[in-house]
Amino acid sequence: MPTRIRVGAVEYLNTKPLIERLTDFHPQIDLRLELPSVLADQLASDDLDVGLIPVIEFFRANRYRMVPNIAIGSRGPVLSVTLFSRQPWERIRKVAMDVGSRTSAALTQVLLRKRYGITPEIVPFPMHADPESLDTDAVLLIGDRAMRACLPGYAYAYDLGQEWTDWTGLPFVFAVWAVRDGVDLEGVDLALAEAKAYGLSQVGAIAQREAPGLGLDAGFCRRYLTNILHFDLGPREQAGLHHFYTLARDLELAPQGVTFESYHPTHLVESR
Numbered sequence: 001m002p003t004r005i006r007v008g009a010v011e012y013l014n015t016k017p018l019i020e021r022l023t024d025f026h027p028q029i030d031l032r033l034e035l036p037s038v039l040a041d042q043l044a045s046d047d048l049d050v051g052l053i054p055v056i057e058f059f060r061a062n063r064y065r066m067v068p069n070i071a072i073g074s075r076g077p078v079l080s081v082t083l084f085s086r087q088p089w090e091r092i093r094k095v096a097m098d099v100g101s102r103t104s105a106a107l108t109q110v111l112l113r114k115r116y117g118i119t120p121e122i123v124p125f126p127m128h129a130d131p132e133s134l135d136t137d138a139v140l141l142i143g144d145r146a147m148r149a150c151l152p153g154y155a156y157a158y159d160l161g162q163e164w165t166d167w168t169g170l171p172f173v174f175a176v177w178a179v180r181d182g183v184d185l186e187g188v189d190l191a192l193a194e195a196k197a198y199g200l201s202q203v204g205a206i207a208q209r210e211a212p213g214l215g216l217d218a219g220f221c222r223r224y225l226t227n228i229l230h231f232d233l234g235p236r237e238q239a240g241l242h243h244f245y246t247l248a249r250d251l252e253l254a255p256q257g258v259t260f261e262s263y264h265p266t267h268l269v270e271s272r
């Protein structure tokens with residue numbers, strides 16, 4: 001019996017185009033959907049073989065390989081990563097961070113500390129808590145609940161994709177497919193590329209199917225998947241990724257000397 005390859009993907013709308021019919025493209029895939037932070041922990045504890053994990057956790061592990069040219073990124077506003085704040089940036093002293101997030105939580109710290117020169121207190125924000133009942137100045141929300149949130153008690157809603165690109169001029173990469181060290185994907189990397197190509201040809205249908213369950217407008221979901229998110233990991237995205245790494249490393253949110261290795265199937269390497 002062929003081994004199952006355990007694939008963990010983010011449970012949010014942002015990921016749907018990357019996993020559309022994924023299991024049809026490879027018979028050995030065992031697909032699970034989770035929060036990004038949970039996927040990072042599962043990959044770290046060998047409960048997954050490949051996971052769509054927050055990039056900051058790719059840096060922190062420094063032993064994974066990246067599946068080429070697939071990412072969740074933005075080139076300006078992202079619409080689903082928002083720092084809701086009662087204060088303007090300069091006056092934020094305490095922030096609650098979405099426990100589903102690792103990259104955006106680090107990005108919030110990078111912006112606060114590097115761009116605005118303040119080091120606020122950080123507390124976790126649980127999945128089912130009410131943001132309006134918090135005593136913090138700001139709360140970071142990501143994913144589907146960030147897109148639905150209005151939070152009239154917060155005067156400011158900072159889009160962190162927009163903040164990053166306004167500041168650096170670069171795209172931002174939130175998540176990549178990371179392959180655990182020593183794992184041979186047995187062609188699952190090709191299936192991931194096929195699912196992405198297929199999913200991107202189906203964004204209209206995906207938006208229409210997913211919108212009602214999310215309580216969102218289908219046209220809005222389509223524009224989010226088509227014009228807001230970017231799923232390639234090209235040279236500009238890689239420049240954004242490296243720049244984020246250097247800033248996170250300076251703040252000791254990531255270790256020194258991280259290598260950005262791509263995944264190459266073992267049999268191809270061996271047959272050279």
Ligand SMILES: C=C(O[C@@H]1C=C(C(=O)O)C=C[C@H]1O)C(=O)O
Nearest residue numbers: 036054080101102103104143174
């Ligand atoms: C754009 C997003 O990208 C994500 C944000 C992540 C993070 O903050 O750790 C991780 C994976 C992605 O789901 C989002 O969730 O809205």
